[in-house]
Amino acid sequence: MARLNQQSVEMMVQSYGLKMTPQRRAIVEYLESAHHHPTAEDVMGAVNRLFPMTSRATVYNTLNWLREAGLVAEVHEGGQVRFDPNTSHHHHFICRRCNQVRDIEENTLGTIQVHRHLPGGLLVEDFEVTLRGLCDLCQK
Amino acid sequence: MARLNQQSVEMMVQSYGLKMTPQRRAIVEYLESAHHHPTAEDVMGAVNRLFPMTSRATVYNTLNWLREAGLVAEVHEGGQVRFDPNTSHHHHFICRRCNQVRDIEENTLGTIQVHRHLPGGLLVEDFEVTLRGLCDLCQK
DNA sequence: TTATTTGATTAGACGGGTTCTAAAACTATA
């Protein structure tokens, strides 16, 4: 369960020779506390509540270095790009009505046993399951 | 194994009251024969080799009605939108080096047993597996 | 055969989301 946290950010800031600015701190803190999967626009909104002049470029640059450092994951679902502070091996459930995305931890999913080698000489290193259905709220 | 084919296209052209034009025929033929998952741009390139003045609008309109009719599926992978002429229930393998996407038929994947109900009251109706690794060509 | 109607195609404008750029503002160090 590797979730984005201040320590790992500090470490990577050091090793990359970067500086921790208030804007970057705000972005990281928002992502840390987010229990959905924010879009770049969500992040824009959150950081601008604290620092009203924050530009698009700052938000995208920060999200990009977090992604490159492996501290957040980019999720492509429903034609939208979202950022996931949970970088552990997990899966996603998408509600077909409200489009919400929820994390599904590996062990709660069921039995999954994927072959390491597939027809055609494909070598499988990793996999991820996308589940679709109705969330609790939309089942009425 | 439901793959896009001329018959099903003719049928849906009839039932929707549409006309089969040379451009549309070219797009369908390209998709039929494509054994990767073309992007809209790939389709553009292919149809323009035959009909050099074909516009973006024609390509996108055609892809959209094929999708709405359920004759092709839209796949979002690696931040790109791709079109898949295989509409049967199947999975995808993406090569981490060349980014190629390959279809994986349901029964060749391994053992998958997903719970119908997940913690938090989620109701699972369907799922799909995205595999990552190295394709045969990139394993050198 | 010639009109009329209807639908399809085209070029280019438009729009949302992301990246790029040049200038200004920081921060750390000398």
Add this chain to the structure above:
DNA sequence: TATAGTTTTAGAACCCGTCTAATCAAATAA
């Protein structure tokens, strides 16, 4: 302070997909 290096900003640029208005093509009617 002066200097150098990094970050931020505003806005331009860009990419992908959609929309629009005019033209074109095919089918039907006269």
